[in-house]
Amino acid sequence: MSPIELAALAASTSLLAGWRLYLVTLVTGLAMKFGYIGLPEQLQSLDILTNNWVLGAAAVGTLAEFFADKIAWVDSAWDAVHSFIRPIGGALLSAAIIDSADPAWQVVSFLLGGGAAAIAHAGKAGARTLINASPEPYSNIAVSTMEDVATGGLLALAIANPILAVIVSALLVFLSIWLVYKARRAIKVVMAHLAPRERPMKDVTPPPGA
Template identity: 40%
Template sequence: MSVLPLVFTSGWASGVNAYAVVLLLGLFGSTGLSDEVPATLQRPEVLITAGVLFLCEAVADKIPYVDSAWDTVHTAIRPAAGAWVGALLAGQSASMPELAAGALGGGTALASHAVKAGTRMAVNASPEPFSNILLSLAEDLGVAGIVTFAIFHPEVAAIIAGVLLLLGLVVLVFLVSRIRRFWRRRARRREERRMAAGARAGPAPPA
């Protein structure tokens, strides 16, 4: 059976929460629920590291502005994780070239990461924190659900991931104005902090 649907789905999920993908796939493999999971993802040190980082992301993802800073740091990490997982899955099944699987997983992860990061910027334009928490929970549950579903029904899960990615990109286009407002607010806050620091310092002493 081709591993292509699982690579695509894991790539989409990695763009949202890469640590959850590694943790879930590793657990499915180590418990014998799937033969598609490479041994590398089942190693205890990989599972422990992914679990700890998943908990860190679960907290950071629910705090306004901290979530966007976290997303910025993970602009390179999530696509790299998607490419790594995709290449491992392809190597395990030998049904498609590892390089192609890595490119597909990484590219899909980059696209879904852009949707997530852009959506978070738009959400941060609102003053209340509850939307961040709800969105983060929805993302966590969505990743867990679709990765689990992909283990047993990879083709259907890939279709769902494709639809979610397409819808996310469409929504992102409509959120551009909110994203611009987010960056303007950040720039204004930096300017206010700079002016406040200058006021506290007081005028320079005469020469």
């Protein structure tokens, strides 16, 4: 891969880790283990993903996330627990992909990868806050399934065509930022309605002649 393709792969992978860290880790590791992804010198540090213990842990995490993400409010609790895990995972994946011979690029890729994963995670969590306000459960299941399919499809695209994948990923970053903005506004509206309102004081003026 060229340096530009490596940077694109790092960007799209870290972004997708903000949605499905375990799935990204599992698919990337399996693709490397069975030879679908070649490991040039720059990617040798990712060889740890082919370890059977790592693959097993990623598979358990993927299965748990698949079910937890489809239950209203359980998904929000799951997102809250992963508020730090996903950005760190995205940062580590990005740093592992970029050439380790240049420490400056390693730091930059770590920070940008973590930032991209954090934005994607925040957008996902914000969207779920809006969806969980709906009384019916089907929209939550539908959106979660769409996220599963989108993550798998974009990950395959990142492996096959990193440049195109990073363009799509960049669009998703902007979408995530917009979702965060909309979620914050929605939460403020809900909190305003739930806040206790001051009741008007009763007129306690004594009647004339009292």
